[in-house]
Amino acid sequence: MEKEQFYYDNKIVKMFLWATILWGVVGMLVGLLVAFLFVAPGLLEFAGSDNAISWLSFGRLRPLHTNAVIFAFVGNGAFMGIYYSTQRLLKARMLSDLLSRIHFWGWQLIIVAAAITLPLGLSSSKEYAELEWPIDIWVVLIWVVFGINLIGTILKRRQRHIYVAIWFYIATFVTIAVLYIFNNLALPVSGFKSYSVYAGVQDALIQWWYGHNAVAFFLTTPILGLMYYFVPKIANRPVYSYRLSIIHFWTLIFLYIWAGPHHLLYTALPEWAQNLGTVFSIMLIFPSWGGMINGLLTLRGVWDKVRETPELKFFVVAITGYGMSTFEGPMLSFKNLNAIGHYTDWIIGHVHIGTLSWNGFMIAGIVYWLATKLWKTELYSKKLANTHFLIGTIGILFYAIPLYIAGFTQAFMWNEFNPDGTLVYGNFLDTVTSIIPMYWMRAIGGTLYLVGFIIMAYNIVMTAKIGSTVEDELAEAAPLKIISSGRAAGEPIHSWLERRTVLFTILTTIAILVGTLVEIVPMMLVESNVKTIESVKPYSPLELEGRDLYIREGCNNCHSQMIRPFRSEVARYSDNDPELYSKAGEFIYDRPFLWGSRRTGPDVHRLGGKYNDNWHFNHMLDPRSTSPGSIMPRYTWLIKNTLNASGIEAKLEGLASLGHPYSEEEIANARQSIATQAAGIVENLRQDPEFVKNYGDQNMQEREIVALIAYLQRLGTDIKAGRTAQN
């Protein structure tokens, strides 16, 4: 058949490349800032310590870091590699230049929207899904554009068989669509505020079904696809085992979905769901290591080339780091190890091994190589690339090792008992202060890693300068002969499948839906999974406003609300009452759930009644005044800002429609209820002469702090009220 001439679109690849570098630097810089806030909490108080800046506080910046590095950095990096490899593997230009550009600019718009809304506290609090509903809708639209472009290109291809990399891109597209939509289902109650349609335990399960699979299908599968293209391409060797890649693909996408509950071990999630999460997480070692083996062994016979080629060095560390991370993850899914690691820095260390080595270094290697192709020139400085590699690798070590030490230190300190049964480190702060040196080391590690990255940025800019742009690359290939879609005689089944795009996509979707449905449907529909507790009632209007402030300030980034059934935890958090670990039924009115993932500060689920209102007031104003050694930020604006309760009726109506028992009368009287409860709190505050002296003449009952205090004092008290009633 006559060969056709066509052009690969290089311009779109270049656009994604620049975006990757830019957002990589920005996202890592925010990460570095956040790391330094651990060791210098007052670092960003540019307007003085009694005028802390709300949009520069840890709780608001941490989600900005996670979103930036995941969606802006890895996102753009993945698209860069996908657009380059897809066109060449399919011997076709992308379906539509217009769709490519809409995808690109639409994605950058999401990032800018995140950069503005997250520091402003417009957040849903759900990890890696913090963006509020208007942006969520935009994300879905752009994702659909990406999908049409990708699948449309596959349908118009000139290469009949779809190579393994493309299967991974298909799986990414399909699964992220399902995950993102279902986790972000929320009822809007105002322009930038919504409540999750799920509550408590169910919300937790949906969140971590999403959260773990965001790791799987945004941070892993697209990069695996890139690995299967760029490692062979740059090493000039075929993939080690195509057979293994087939098994790797299907097993990975099937098993990964089930692993979500390993984020919820020893919590109020029902045992059967926890156990499924553990078992499948352990099984996941096999496909993950299959991928690692395939990637590393592709380099057999060309190890001398690795020595000479910086890109390959990055790939080797990346794939090894992937192997480490995917061994550690399953280990952490064993309940005994999880009991130690959960809520500690061990988890942060684990995450960053994966992200810094696998994501960061795969993307770095690809960027270096693509620059030479896109600008038709040698790299400006191979020496600088090697320097980046060295500094980055050392950075990873300095990042992760201190955090492992910090994690173990904190876990064992939390667990240490005196012979008389009391906690050795009863003051949570003792455990924080002892790991500050590790936080310094981690910040140094992060600095090294970022410096390496900036060196790369410089190298690429200089490479572009000395090269000449290739916007459209000429290629030729014959169009496909039309052959029957049925399986030809003797055609292997998987080969047949590889040329049936739509069928392949449907089967991928089914594979990921199985785990989804088995774990989620019973949680939603079988009532006995969440045992009702009679005394648990909805939040009052003022407490609800307070809860929304807790969410706005990102308190869940440092504080958990899930007391595990451990002796050490009931001793520390529930007054040594062995019955008072956190129960599923206590969270039925929590939209969204706020169980948290990390204890930089103590768990607060049973905070209600533990300290008086004054303590909370002073603690928010300056945490170190009540808790010497604390690294918590100051929340001075909560004392200054007037509470905006104008949306309270809409919020209560929204919650009522989701099943919360608010009567029409209660909703009509909401503002009155707020005023009364607030006045009560201020009366308590006035018991302190210092308060009267400094704030006596201000309308403290109209300020945000009062709402937050109301919420904090309500936490975990309902179940106790129920018990005293019984007694």
Add this chain to the structure above:
Amino acid sequence: MLKYIKHNLETIDGVAIYPIISLLLFFGVFLTMLFIVFKMKKSNIDEVSQLPLDSNSINLNEDE
């Protein structure tokens, strides 16, 4: 919202069979896949493995 489906799921006797079916399905598919993969011809494997390496060479469908 879900109360119509909920009632039915709770009243099904032995609803536990569904997750068991999915697990069996998975193992069935997995084992079948293993079998198919080991039966694949070497020549086919080599052909497809070369795809990233020769993006400018003659289109492979000539061989069909």
